Amino acid sequence: MADAASAAGAQMPEAGDEAPFDPKYQGIETRLLDGDLVSFNVRMRGARTGEDVSRYAECAAAQYTLIRGYGFARHVRTKVAETGGLWQADAVYTISESLPKGFKTIDAEVTTAACVESGIPTV
Template structure:
């Protein structure tokens, strides 16, 4: 014959189980980005390639912002006012974000949706503390 479990014992067991769940540590907040550096290379015509690396950050969105800042700074160094994104591949290896990007750099606003006004972007990057080159 089975004996009924007293209600108090049942509640105590449930309470212990719930308190164990509450003790689970909260996930770590994302680390602030550490901007490692970038390399740029002319690819012919108005195409330019960029390899940009960063540690920490919140997913790929911080990496995208860093790439745009690097491209904008590079465009101004080349005495060009605008850039247009062609493609960007982003991957993470051992906590380091790596972007391989290609942009067109030009003196006039290019056609397309993913364009950058270099002067505006560099000013925005400075406000946000993101290096441009």
């Protein structure tokens, strides 16, 4: 026996079909907290998940690190929230000249290049 959608001739989405990713990046606010500790607040619409807005914050951190004359950053924490389709992330990174200790480190030059290639804005 066919289900109601099949009986009505409705087409069910194929496995793997996804809505197109159409991000709207809506700004980056940067705040130096203390010496090498920096906060990045970013906003966007059209994110698929919190990972998209976290990536936007990481791109901001990478470019900011280069602007300050450093080569590396270490992720401290990211808080993500979504309200009415507006995604926001409040991320904190430390920046340094040499590769910092820790698991969540980024090479600012490599990360910035990947962000530009992906079309994600930076600072």
